[in-house]
Amino acid sequence: MEATETKMIPIYIMGKRYEVPEGLTIMKAMEYAGYQYIRGCGCRGGICGACGTIYRKPGDYKIYSALACQTAAEPDMYLTQLPFFPANHVPSNYAELEGVPEDIYKLYPELFRCVACNACSKICPMDVPVMDVIAYIKRGDIEKAAFEAFDCIQCGLCTSRCFAEAPQFHIMQLARRIYGGKLAPKAKHNAEAAQAVREGKFDAMLNQLMSMSTEEIKKEYIEREIEPETAGDDWKPKDAKWLIEEFLR
Amino acid sequence: MGYPESLKNLIKKIEETRPDRVEKKKAGIEIPAMTLDERATLLEAHHPDCIPGTRRELKVGPSQGYAVAHEFADLLESKSRVDPDKVDLSQIDYETDVLVIGGGGAGTSAALLAQENGAKVILTTKLRHGDANTMMAEGGIQAADKLWKDSPGYHYIDTLGGGHFSNVPELAYRLVNDAPDVLHWLENLGMMFWKKPDGTMDTLPAAGFCRSRLHFAGDITGAEIMRVVRDEARNREEDITVLEFSPVIELILNENGQCAGALIYNMETEEYSIIRAKATIVATGGSGRLHIQNFVTTNHYGATADGIVMTYRAGLKLKFLHTLQYHPTGCVFPEQLEGLLITEKFRAAGSHVLNVDGEQFVYEREPRDVEAAAYIKEANERGKAVPRPTGGWGIWLDSPMLELIYGEGYIKREFPGKCKQFGRHGIDISKEPMIVYPTLHYQNGGVEFKETGETDIPGLFMAGEVGGGIHGENRLMGNSLLDILVFGRIAGANAAIYAKEKAQDGKMSLAHVNAYNKEVEEAGIETEVVSPMLLPNYIEKKVRDRQHSSHYVGNIR
Amino acid sequence: MKLSYLPGCTLKTKAQDLDLSTVAAMEALDVELEELPRWNCCGTVFSFADDDLMHQIAPVRNLIRAQEQGGDKLVTVCSFCFNTLKRASLLVKENSDKLDTLNTFMDEEEDYTGNINVVHLLEVLRDEVGWDQIEGKVQNPLKDLKVAAYYGCTLHRPKEAAIEPPNKLEALNDLITALGATPVDFPDMTTCCGSYQAVANPEIVINRTREILSSAKESGAEMIAVSCPLCECNLRENQKELGELRMPIIYFTQLLALALGVDPHLHQCEKNPADARSFLESKGLLAACTAAE
Numbered sequence A: 001m002e003a004t005e006t007k008m009i010p011i012y013i014m015g016k017r018y019e020v021p022e023g024l025t026i027m028k029a030m031e032y033a034g035y036q037y038i039r040g041c042g043c044r045g046g047i048c049g050a051c052g053t054i055y056r057k058p059g060d061y062k063i064y065s066a067l068a069c070q071t072a073a074e075p076d077m078y079l080t081q082l083p084f085f086p087a088n089h090v091p092s093n094y095a096e097l098e099g100v101p102e103d104i105y106k107l108y109p110e111l112f113r114c115v116a117c118n119a120c121s122k123i124c125p126m127d128v129p130v131m132d133v134i135a136y137i138k139r140g141d142i143e144k145a146a147f148e149a150f151d152c153i154q155c156g157l158c159t160s161r162c163f164a165e166a167p168q169f170h171i172m173q174l175a176r177r178i179y180g181g182k183l184a185p186k187a188k189h190n191a192e193a194a195q196a197v198r199e200g201k202f203d204a205m206l207n208q209l210m211s212m213s214t215e216e217i218k219k220e221y222i223e224r225e226i227e228p229e230t231a232g233d234d235w236k237p238k239d240a241k242w243l244i245e246e247f248l249r
Numbered sequence B: 001m002g003y004p005e006s007l008k009n010l011i012k013k014i015e016e017t018r019p020d021r022v023e024k025k026k027a028g029i030e031i032p033a034m035t036l037d038e039r040a041t042l043l044e045a046h047h048p049d050c051i052p053g054t055r056r057e058l059k060v061g062p063s064q065g066y067a068v069a070h071e072f073a074d075l076l077e078s079k080s081r082v083d084p085d086k087v088d089l090s091q092i093d094y095e096t097d098v099l100v101i102g103g104g105g106a107g108t109s110a111a112l113l114a115q116e117n118g119a120k121v122i123l124t125t126k127l128r129h130g131d132a133n134t135m136m137a138e139g140g141i142q143a144a145d146k147l148w149k150d151s152p153g154y155h156y157i158d159t160l161g162g163g164h165f166s167n168v169p170e171l172a173y174r175l176v177n178d179a180p181d182v183l184h185w186l187e188n189l190g191m192m193f194w195k196k197p198d199g200t201m202d203t204l205p206a207a208g209f210c211r212s213r214l215h216f217a218g219d220i221t222g223a224e225i226m227r228v229v230r231d232e233a234r235n236r237e238e239d240i241t242v243l244e245f246s247p248v249i250e251l252i253l254n255e256n257g258q259c260a261g262a263l264i265y266n267m268e269t270e271e272y273s274i275i276r277a278k279a280t281i282v283a284t285g286g287s288g289r290l291h292i293q294n295f296v297t298t299n300h301y302g303a304t305a306d307g308i309v310m311t312y313r314a315g316l317k318l319k320f321l322h323t324l325q326y327h328p329t330g331c332v333f334p335e336q337l338e339g340l341l342i343t344e345k346f347r348a349a350g351s352h353v354l355n356v357d358g359e360q361f362v363y364e365r366e367p368r369d370v371e372a373a374a375y376i377k378e379a380n381e382r383g384k385a386v387p388r389p390t391g392g393w394g395i396w397l398d399s400p401m402l403e404l405i406y407g408e409g410y411i412k413r414e415f416p417g418k419c420k421q422f423g424r425h426g427i428d429i430s431k432e433p434m435i436v437y438p439t440l441h442y443q444n445g446g447v448e449f450k451e452t453g454e455t456d457i458p459g460l461f462m463a464g465e466v467g468g469g470i471h472g473e474n475r476l477m478g479n480s481l482l483d484i485l486v487f488g489r490i491a492g493a494n495a496a497i498y499a500k501e502k503a504q505d506g507k508m509s510l511a512h513v514n515a516y517n518k519e520v521e522e523a524g525i526e527t528e529v530v531s532p533m534l535l536p537n538y539i540e541k542k543v544r545d546r547q548h549s550s551h552y553v554g555n556i557r
Numbered sequence C: 001m002k003l004s005y006l007p008g009c010t011l012k013t014k015a016q017d018l019d020l021s022t023v024a025a026m027e028a029l030d031v032e033l034e035e036l037p038r039w040n041c042c043g044t045v046f047s048f049a050d051d052d053l054m055h056q057i058a059p060v061r062n063l064i065r066a067q068e069q070g071g072d073k074l075v076t077v078c079s080f081c082f083n084t085l086k087r088a089s090l091l092v093k094e095n096s097d098k099l100d101t102l103n104t105f106m107d108e109e110e111d112y113t114g115n116i117n118v119v120h121l122l123e124v125l126r127d128e129v130g131w132d133q134i135e136g137k138v139q140n141p142l143k144d145l146k147v148a149a150y151y152g153c154t155l156h157r158p159k160e161a162a163i164e165p166p167n168k169l170e171a172l173n174d175l176i177t178a179l180g181a182t183p184v185d186f187p188d189m190t191t192c193c194g195s196y197q198a199v200a201n202p203e204i205v206i207n208r209t210r211e212i213l214s215s216a217k218e219s220g221a222e223m224i225a226v227s228c229p230l231c232e233c234n235l236r237e238n239q240k241e242l243g244e245l246r247m248p249i250i251y252f253t254q255l256l257a258l259a260l261g262v263d264p265h266l267h268q269c270e271k272n273p274a275d276a277r278s279f280l281e282s283k284g285l286l287a288a289c290t291a292a293e
């Protein structure tokens, strides 16, 4: 099949005009133009937050944002990347935090300077409702804050726009960790299994398996009982060969 | 935006065959799955690992004679980026107890455990801390922690089965045994596992496992792990110094044959510096950006096999590096989404896999490697794959048929993320199929190391995707996030102990690099390549051809 | 009746009892307070600088949320939130140019039309429910309880934003009467508690507390009813050194809930020498509500 004739479009990288093929991501367009990334490029998959980009369009007052690796370059985009923005991370002794909102207030008192300008939510390329998350934290609702801020990839764009000069993504990270480790219900089954492992309860079983010949272990593999896809946590296997009695329910 | 006319015309063929295919599907009539023998024949003929002429035996180094992909061999049979004689090793820039190379999940967990065991740590990494494959893992992490129906024993059996029984048993033992504890550790660090209201962790079944034990945090499990451990490392900044954009170029040994640190390179100022360390941990991750056989990849920008190169030069052997994991359904169109993983859930739900004529050529639920080989056969041997506008081949994945089977709205409900991603580019995957092709996903093997995190070089430890043996010839989904944390923690703790108890002072040396360079020369290898590669170069060829001053000319490059 | 409600940050953290007793009591009066699904901190302190619109964004954004919810009123109970929101609502109502600027700035929101009436809970009780109605619903009359109604500053200053004419503050006393208790004649009902000076100049707050408590005591009061979490905190926290002057402080919504026979969310505080809960218990006024708990 003939390759379709690619249309070239103009883009302005930090004010300088380049012609790039239509349809490329901003990232690939910049590479096409001749930039080799050191900063501003990480996962190339929309999750690491290295490639935050700010742009404008002609005849439009608005500031737009994008992840360079995820967004197609458009004609006449006027863009720059913001690979880094200073944001103070305040160290804390996580183990000693009490799991209360005051943990966050003490470390980041500047969050109370938020004026609800919403510049943060508007710039966020992941659609995190940053202003609302800060509001949840102010009113002590850490669980809500943690889930609403779950998609944050810590690109720093919100922080670059903040009137309160608050490092929102560090604040939100702390909220998530406080929720995950101190407020969410603990997994008892996991603690029990971790304990069993530390006590060496599976050593004998694993040593036996490890000393098997390939033929023997193949047999175990082929004959093992498979949990049905939709079984759920209550499922009871018929075959308890490699289970430990005391943990059976 | 959307599919170009040429592809729209091809989609018509799919729409023609669709009603009949859907009828058959509803009636339970499937095209036959392959027998074990058929699978083996297909794999041998068409799996990228097996294609003749794509590998060659190494002419130099500790694994001389071992055949690896040309792209690996090109890097291994090359010279160092630096002339060791120009480096003044008496000028130490940084001193530390433990040096961790790589800021992914393996490296960061190693740094935390080394610190907890009393070491001062420097973590040096190529990109930003956390710009790593770990960040990209979506699916989840395996651990047998529901002991009423599961045990590390079953996890062990599954893991060996997945690895075609070639795994190093001691490594697999540690992997499965330490798994529950790793999750416990993550929970206590504040990771947001998805849970039931009573705290029971949600788990999912996954291909190749006999129990539902894939734990997750939304569909960004790796990112959640990465940002939690990274935040914790930042909390310990007094003991853990992080150097970003400073890849290691070579390891430094000492006169006692111990690893004594590394030579790092500031990619921005182009300056080299020397780190002296009592113990060193290599955690540099994988190699997708080598684009083996020109495959696109899911990997991050810095996955360029640097750790393999530097440790190989220092004398470590390779292990299972001949096998790579190709994910059958990588997105290849639109170009912006190239490399994006299309979840296995589409095939599990019954999306047909079709060639350019809209015909089925393989059952959609074969294992990953078999599925991938079948697509490649359709392209290379039968010439019936879908030609991509930007060159290369693709295979149709018929997502719209799921709407006919499960009812309108199914795709939007079950695949909201993918709908959004394609929607941005004007493709509605509930109405139009996707184009997929195998994508380079994971480095099953790597460099040889032990279950204690040690290697054959005293003072040199290893963890993560760079190491080989845990997964044998094939890794199962969710076992990799697990392995990087299990062995990251072990390597970190043992490196700290080594730094305290076993490290000796000794004159630092890069003699091994000189020796290697000489070996390359003596083997008659003529090459322009220098390694490690650090970053791929995606600059347009036309521009590259005009970059006449590739290095300093006058005052500026 | 359904009314949009903005509890405010303090009511979700330090003053949860105020929020919970408010919602419980209003439910007993068949008024559903519908919390705004999204709200921001009110802005805490009204900004005086005439052209400082930045600090009007937060309150006006909350007014937009109330507008989105469909009503024409926004109820608050925290005196500070009330004051900030009320004044912001008046500012933009009277200055259409400022409203335009704010609306243009918040280009991601629907325009605020200027029509949300910010009301304090006392106003709702007085105007929407009515003292007679309340009296009729009292299950547990607060007999023999002498209460000093303390307004503090923000419910009646400035006069444009006052819930009542500043020289005629009656609502709180009327409520106390409706609940079966006895309001006392209390000259310091509007003496400032010291407010945010608690942080920088704690002596000021201690002196003010002494002044207010002794005046209440002289008036024969047994406890002080407040509406503002900051007043509550200042007056309660600074009693330690005041010996004989000590006196329990209570939110008026807690008295309301108590009288209506629903959970007043009164928490025992062992450390507090003048604990409201123990005091009410000793007066035999808790029986009905402990049943409700």
Ligand SMILES: Cc1cc2nc3c(=O)[nH]c(=O)nc-3n(C[C@H](O)[C@H](O)[C@H](O)COP(=O)(O)OP(=O)(O)OC[C@H]3O[C@@H](n4cnc5c(N)ncnc54)[C@H](O)[C@@H]3O)c2cc1C
Residues within 6 Å of the ligand: B101, B102, B103, B104, B105, B106, B107, B124, B125, B126, B127, B128, B130, B131, B132, B133, B134, B135, B136, B137, B138, B139, B140, B141, B142, B222, B246, B247, B248, B249, B283, B284, B285, B286, B298, B299, B300, B302, B303, B304, B306, B307, B341, B441, B442, B463, B464, B465, B466, B477, B478, B479, B480, B481, B482, B484, B532
């Ligand atoms: C898209 C995707 C999805 C995946 N999904 C899953 C999943 O669901 N479950 C699962 O278990 N696994 C999954 N994997 C695999 C898994 O994520 C990785 O194998 C694992 O995270 C590797 O961790 P690591 O720490 O070894 O390497 P990485 O996380 O890649 O970290 C390596 C680090 O080393 C740095 N580095 C490289 N070279 C140098 C150098 N010369 N000097 C200094 N630093 C250097 C890199 O910049 C990087 O920071 C997935 C992988 C990908 C790509």
Ligand code: SF4
Residues within 6 Å of the ligand: A049, A120, A123, A124, A125, A126, A127, A128, A130, A151, A152, A153, A154, A155, A156, A157, A158, A159, A168, A169
């Ligand atoms: S919340 Fe801030 S740091 Fe996080 S993704 Fe959005 S803009 Fe980036």
Ligand code: SF4
Residues within 6 Å of the ligand: A113, A114, A115, A116, A117, A118, A119, A120, A121, A130, A131, A134, A158, A161, A162, A163, A164, A165, A166, A168
């Ligand atoms: S940018 Fe800052 S001040 Fe503005 S809403 Fe967000 S957190 Fe508040």
Ligand code: FES
Residues within 6 Å of the ligand: A040, A041, A042, A043, A044, A045, A046, A047, A048, A049, A050, A051, A052, A067, A068, A069, A070
């Ligand atoms: S490069 Fe990681 S988000 Fe774009």
